[in-house]
Amino acid sequence: MSIEVENISVQFGGVHALKDISVRVDPGRIVTVIGPNGSGKSTLFNSITGLVAVDQGTVCIDGQNLARVPAWQRIGRGLARTFQTPRFDPRVCVEDAVLCGFYPVSRAGILGAMLRLPVVARQERAFSAACDRILDDFGLDGLRHASLGELPMGMVRLVEVARAIANKPRYLLLDEPAAGLTRAEQQLLSSEIRRIAASGVGVLLVEHNFAMVRSLSDHTVVLDRGALLAQGHPEELMRDPAFVAAYLGSSTPGLSGAQPSIGTTL
Numbered sequence: 468m469s470i471e472v473e474n475i476s477v478q479f480g481g482v483h484a485l486k487d488i489s490v491r492v493d494p495g496r497i498v499t500v501i502g503p504n505g506s507g508k509s510t511l512f513n514s515i516t517g518l519v520a521v522d523q524g525t526v527c528i529d530g531q532n533l534a535r536v537p538a539w540q541r542i543g544r545g546l547a548r549t550f551q552t553p554r555f556d557p558r559v560c561v562e563d564a565v566l567c568g569f570y571p572v573s574r575a576g577i578l579g580a581m582l583r584l585p586v587v588a589r590q591e592r593a594f595s596a597a598c599d600r601i602l603d604d605f606g607l608d609g610l611r612h613a614s615l616g617e618l619p620m621g622m623v624r625l626v627e628v629a630r631a632i633a634n635k636p637r638y639l640l641l642d643e644p645a646a647g648l649t650r651a652e653q654q655l656l657s658s659e660i661r662r663i664a665a666s667g668v669g670v671l672l673v674e675h676n677f678a679m680v681r682s683l684s685d686h687t688v689v690l691d692r693g694a695l696l697a698q699g700h701p702e703e704l705m706r707d708p709a710f711v712a713a714y715l716g717s718s719t720p721g722l723s724g725a726q727p728s729i730g731t732t733l
């Protein structure tokens with residue numbers, strides 16, 4: 468049981484977006500991917516979710532090779548993701564955005580909904596109760612009727628995470644979910660991510676905030692121009708002079724606030 472990415476390479480014309488990258492995400496573990504802009508983090512996500520075809524290597528979920536599984540069917544294999552730049556209808560309210568996350572698991576079907584079968588009403592009550600719990604957990608209850616277009620992008624990302632977990636995924640891929648959040652909101656998101664992982668979900672997280680990476684990760688993968696630069700527990704990485712020099716600058720004290728030296732915003 469795991470996501471196993473083995474030796475994948477992806478090329479866009481002359482750009483090697485990923486070169487021979489392997490990553491494993493086990494249930495209940497939080498794996499983070501860090502690296503400067505353009506290092507291949509989103510391409511890794513897109514390779515796992517099927518938005519990008521890999522040129523070499525394999526992506527497996529629970530031992531099953533996904534090569535012939537289209538992106539839309541990967542939801543059924545237990546995958547959910549958020550996007551770095553969410554695409555959304557600004558008129559949709561927070562509550563409806565989260566409720567949308569339940570419908571991939573709906574068993575009622577369009578006909579059942581049109582006929583208002585009792586099973587549909589029961590299911591909608593269950594979705595609504597579960598949605599209330601999620602909104603509460605994410606501190607979004609007071610904003611349930613706010614339209615997404617009124618919210619800052621950071622909050623929209625938080626709504627995306629809330630929607631992604633509605634489907635009860637076994638693996639959750641989060642692409643920079645904390646960007647634009649206040650410190651308090653980041654802390655709330657971190658504790659939610661911990662709680663989600665503790666419930667047995669494998670989490671793959673792209674995040675630039677190294678303090679958050681450090682506090683959450685069981686394992687961190689460092690990409691640089693599509694290649695693996697380093698990997699390990701964040702505390703191990705902190706003892707790796709090459710990593711510290713490349714990503715955090717030479718001043719090791721107070722690393723959570725240290726500025727990266729090669730153009731990343733870690």
Ligand SMILES: Nc1ncnc2c1ncn2[C@@H]1O[C@H](COP(=O)(O)OP(=O)(O)OP(=O)(O)O)[C@@H](O)[C@H]1O
Pocket residue numbers: 479482483484502503504505506507508509510511551
């Ligand atoms: N669809 C595409 N077509 C052409 N080139 C692409 C495409 N997607 C990504 N690339 C290129 O592949 C490389 C890796 O991009 P990717 O978006 O995966 O990096 P990233 O680490 O997620 O960057 P960022 O932190 O800016 O989101 C970059 O050079 C990018 O320009």
